[in-house]
Amino acid sequence: xxxxxxxxxxxxxxxxxxxxxxxxxxxxxxxxxxxxxxxxxxxxxxxxxxxxxxxxxxxxxxxxxxxxxxxxxxxxxxxxxxxxxxxxxxxxxxxxxxxxxxxxxxxxxxxxxxxxxxxxxxxxxxxxxxxxxxxxxxxxxxxxxxxxxxxxxxxxxxxxxxxxxxxxxxxxxxxxxxxxxxxxxxxxxxxxxxxxxxxxxxxxxxxxxxxxxxxxxxxxxxxxxxxxxxxxxxxxxxxxxxxxxxxxxxxxxxxxxxxxxxxxxxxxxxxxxxxxxxxxxxxxxxxxxxxxxxxxxxxxxxxxxxxxxxxxxxxxxxxxxxxxxxxxxxxxxxxxxxxxxxxxxxxxxxxxxxxxxxxxxxxxxxxxxxxxxxxxxxxxxxxxxxxxxxxxxxxxxxxxxxxxxxxxxxxxxxxxxxxxxxxxxxxxxxxxxxxxxxxxxxxxxxxxxxxxxxxxxxxxxxxxxxxxxxxxxxxxxx
Amino acid sequence: xxxxxxxxxxxxxxxxxxxxxxxxxxxxxxxxxxxxxxxxxxxxxxxxxxxxxxxxxxxxxxxxxxxxxxxxxxxxxxxxxxxxxxxxxxxxxxxxxxxxxxxxxxxxxxxxxxxxxxxxxxxxxxxxxxxxxxxxxxxxxxxxxxxxxxxxxxxxxxxxxxxxxxxxxxxxxxxxxxxxxxxxxxxxxxxxxxxxxxxxxxxxxxxxxxxxxxxxxxxxxxxxxxxxxxxxxxxxxxxxxxxxxxxxxxxxxxxxxxxxxxxxxxxxxxxxxxxxxxxxxxxxxxxxxxxxxxxxxxxxxxxxxxxxxxxxxxxxxxxxxxxxxxxxxxxxxxxxxxxxxxxxxxxxxxxxxxxxxxxxxxxxxxxxxxxxxxxxxxxxxxxxxx
Numbered sequence: 001x002x003x004x005x006x007x008x009x010x011x012x013x014x015x016x017x018x019x020x021x022x023x024x025x026x027x028x029x030x031x032x033x034x035x036x037x038x039x040x041x042x043x044x045x046x047x048x049x050x051x052x053x054x055x056x057x058x059x060x061x062x063x064x065x066x067x068x069x070x071x072x073x074x075x076x077x078x079x080x081x082x083x084x085x086x087x088x089x090x091x092x093x094x095x096x097x098x099x100x101x102x103x104x105x106x107x108x109x110x111x112x113x114x115x116x117x118x119x120x121x122x123x124x125x126x127x128x129x130x131x132x133x134x135x136x137x138x139x140x141x142x143x144x145x146x147x148x149x150x151x152x153x154x155x156x157x158x159x160x161x162x163x164x165x166x167x168x169x170x171x172x173x174x175x176x177x178x179x180x181x182x183x184x185x186x187x188x189x190x191x192x193x194x195x196x197x198x199x200x201x202x203x204x205x206x207x208x209x210x211x212x213x214x215x216x217x218x219x220x221x222x223x224x225x226x227x228x229x230x231x232x233x234x235x236x237x238x239x240x241x242x243x244x245x246x247x248x249x250x251x252x253x254x255x256x257x258x259x260x261x262x263x264x265x266x267x268x269x270x271x272x273x274x275x276x277x278x279x280x281x282x283x284x285x286x287x288x289x290x291x292x293x294x295x296x297x298x299x300x301x302x303x304x305x306x307x308x309x310x311x312x313x314x315x316x317x318x319x320x321x322x323x324x325x326x327x328x329x330x331x332x333x334x335x336x337x338x339x340x341x342x343x344x345x346x347x348x349x350x351x352x353x354x355x356x357x358x359x360x361x362x363x364x365x366x367x368x369x370x371x372x373x374x375x376x377x378x379x380x381x382x383x384x385x386x387x388x389x390x391x392x393x394x395x396x397x398x399x400x401x402x403x404x405x406x407x408x409x410x411x412x413x414x415x416x417x418x419x420x421x422x423x424x425x426x427x428x429x430x431x432x433x434x435x436x437x438x439x440x441x442x443x444x445x446x447x448x449x450x451x452x453x454x455x456x457x458x459x460x461x462x463x464x465x466x467x468x469x470x471x472x473x474x475x476x477x478x
Numbered sequence: 479x480x481x482x483x484x485x486x487x488x489x490x491x492x493x494x495x496x497x498x499x500x501x502x503x504x505x506x507x508x509x510x511x512x513x514x515x516x517x518x519x520x521x522x523x524x525x526x527x528x529x530x531x532x533x534x535x536x537x538x539x540x541x542x543x544x545x546x547x548x549x550x551x552x553x554x555x556x557x558x559x560x561x562x563x564x565x566x567x568x569x570x571x572x573x574x575x576x577x578x579x580x581x582x583x584x585x586x587x588x589x590x591x592x593x594x595x596x597x598x599x600x601x602x603x604x605x606x607x608x609x610x611x612x613x614x615x616x617x618x619x620x621x622x623x624x625x626x627x628x629x630x631x632x633x634x635x636x637x638x639x640x641x642x643x644x645x646x647x648x649x650x651x652x653x654x655x656x657x658x659x660x661x662x663x664x665x666x667x668x669x670x671x672x673x674x675x676x677x678x679x680x681x682x683x684x685x686x687x688x689x690x691x692x693x694x695x696x697x698x699x700x701x702x703x704x705x706x707x708x709x710x711x712x713x714x715x716x717x718x719x720x721x722x723x724x725x726x727x728x729x730x731x732x733x734x735x736x737x738x739x740x741x742x743x744x745x746x747x748x749x750x751x752x753x754x755x756x757x758x759x760x761x762x763x764x765x766x767x768x769x770x771x772x773x774x775x776x777x778x779x780x781x782x783x784x785x786x787x788x789x790x791x792x793x794x795x796x797x798x799x800x801x802x803x804x805x806x807x808x809x810x811x812x813x814x815x816x817x818x819x820x821x822x823x824x825x826x827x828x829x830x831x832x833x834x835x836x837x838x839x840x841x842x843x844x845x846x847x848x849x850x851x852x853x854x855x856x857x858x859x860x861x862x863x864x
Contacts (some may be wrong), residue, residue: 007697031520033547034542039521039526040522043557044496100520103519127504334566452668
């Protein structure tokens with residue numbers, strides 16, 4: 001067991017506290033059950049955590065605001081939980097409250113005139129996108145893979161990676177306005193929506209970009225309760241391309257040219273777990289209308305071939321895009337992909353943004369590290385699920401997925417050490433990790449020096465009692 | 479016994495990667511696929527919660543109390559199979575649920591009353607309703623079809639049809655007669671064992687299946703016809719899962735039988751007035767047995783009847799409450815209501831399905847709501863027209 005088990009409560013024996021909470025949230029949406037406390041104590045990582053005392057399922061903004069006010073008065077830590085679908089080491093503290101926001105999942109308004117959608121924080125990305133598709137629209141930020149079942153609020157708070165190569169369509173880029181409950185219980189709106197007489201349509205107005213403060217803040221500055229995001233007309237047509245490259249320099253040269261020509265909606269460069277003799281593959285997805293798509297496809301094909309790309313089976317790219325199953329990136333049906341050796345693995349994921357030109361260096365650093373540790377990794381049963389790079393318009397988001405046996409304590413410990421070391425190595429060569437959490441933030445954020453001090457200053461000013469997600473981005477003692 | 483040691487599931491249950499595809503139906507908008515999660519809204523009530531409980535049990539976590547509350551949570555599953563259908567890692571979630579319920583049944587300090595009573599009723603009377611044997615065939619006018627020795631087909635009626643949805647049983651018998659089938663119904667038929675599997679009693683469930691198999695063997699028939707997908711799945715899929723043995727007869731659902739008959743004869747039927755209908759895919763017929771096409775082919779054979787698909791149909795179908803009829807009727811009613819309301823939004827006149835449990839659950843909602851929509855089994859409709 002990796003949990004620091006604590007059967008003892010700080011809140012629950014205190015009837016007065018429980019009754020006060022019951023005045024805010026009905027008992028049917030409040031649980032002290034051990035199973036729930038374990039379930040909502042961490043994300044999908046294997047990092048140690050503690051257990052909250054209670055998990056609440058709020059349904060309204062005022063319920064959230066009242067819980068936060070109550071917690072502030074009592075100085076009880078509050079942790080914000082969406083789908084908990086990250087692999088980044090989110091942990092909670094003993095004696096805390098977990099606010100499970102998935103119950104707030106309504107799509108509130110689809111404004112096709114001003115190209116925005118407003119949804120409650122717990123609305124699931126694919127649910128929102130599907131509702132838009134029915135009307136001929138889609139979110140401007142198109143994601144793919146397992147993350148489609150993450151919540152909009154969670155994706156914004158964690159600064160989730162957009163799977164997009166188009167300029168201005170990363171998740172954060174497309175947030176127009178937020179509604180946020182601050183750590184003192186005040187409810188604010190950002191962007192044009194902060195004017196009660198207006199609507200959410202423009203982010204950069206009425207003073208500084210307050211919206212940006214909450215993107216990637218991992219719930220430390222406030223609880224996001226509503227999200228307004230940019231939408232666009234659904235692209236009429238989609239084309240799929242897939243190339244094998246003999247080395248990554250050639251592939252990245254092709255990527256750079258694709259970026260410069262602004263041809264692609266999405267591209268994913270993959271290494272590891274590929275058939276013998278294949279160094280890397282590039283999946284390319286092109287969207288557009290019937291007048292432009294043929295030209296875009298031809299251009300992209302010419303570029304990839306010019307850099308030595310050998311066309312491969314685009315059906316796999318299509319299956320990945322249409323079914324959302326990652327396994328198709330490597331041409332494997334999902335039921336076989338995750339079984340491998342038949343034992344359960346955990347994934348101490350490592351990630352970072354890199355500018356395009358730095359990508360080859362990042363791969364070198366990774367492979368040098370991996371190969372020099374291969375004996376130990378193999379001894380512990382570790383393997384590489386893959387090193388995948390989501391291509392942005394001017395860089396790439398590298399996502400390293402090592403796998404270690406989940407039930408082997410030594411292997412888990414080693415996997416977590418490997419993750420920490422690789423994060424530090426990526427930072428050293430100019431990588432910029434995103435979507436970080438409790439166990440990684442102390443390694444990463446202090447390296448930003450004065451910027452980190454400024455972040456802490458902001459946190460102290462906004463949340464003097466440090467009740468909101470303490471320890472997730474900033475230390476428990478500020 | 480297959481499920482005696484849950485530790486053997488350690489490598490399986492821990493393979494969950496937390497993608498949440500087991501509870502989500504977002505392809506269609508803001509819907510949840512897992513009906514229990516849909517009502518309870520804590521993800522820990524869904525398959526991931528059960529996986530967590532199993533992994534804590536396997537790890538020997540002493541903080542986990544095997545009390546009534548935990549047992550209630552584990553039996554709070556509609557057994558609709560949505561989770562297994564979409565699991566990204568291909569986990570055998572149905573098997574895991576069965577193994578966990580079996581473990582809880584044997585080890586919990588206290589069990590929910592509904593579970594104890596269901597088991598007692600079944601063991602005492604041989605049917606889930608606890609009715610006397612005399613009532614079993616009371617709906618059948620022509621008793622000459624009972625226990626015919628040289629029948630080619632055994633019509634396995636099942637508890638829900640025998641004791642609750644008797645109009646479906648009558649329709650099946652009439653259709654079998656109209657199509658000149660050489661069939662019989664066994665007076666010794668007892669519950670297929672499904673409700674026992676639903677409460678984790680695998681050992682007694684197997685006994686019920688095998689008792690029925692012995693009875694069917696006595697009439698030398700090669701085909702067993704079911705109108706209840708739950709019974710059919712129990713005999714074919716569950717039996718193989720828990721024993722490794724095959725059901726020794728050809729199993730056929732009533733919609734398959736009728737569709738084959740009409741297809742061979744190229745028959746079309748006609749409604750006098752133009753009307754609209756939707757079809758609810760029963761979980762055990764669709765995800766459980768993979769029968770999606772036959773009911774639709776049948777419905778399309780009726781002229782003047784327009785089929786409007788439900789937003790959640792085929793493999794994404796939403797449960798009617800299913801197995802919760804036995805273990806948690808209150809939650810079941812909430813689920814049935816949600817499914818019924820989804821149908822109402824389509825504005826159709828007929829709500830078709832092909833399962834007596836679905837009929838029972840959905841009709842109850844229709845009655846409560848005083849709805850004008852006609853809830854009926856596909857077979858009932860065809861019996862009216864054939």
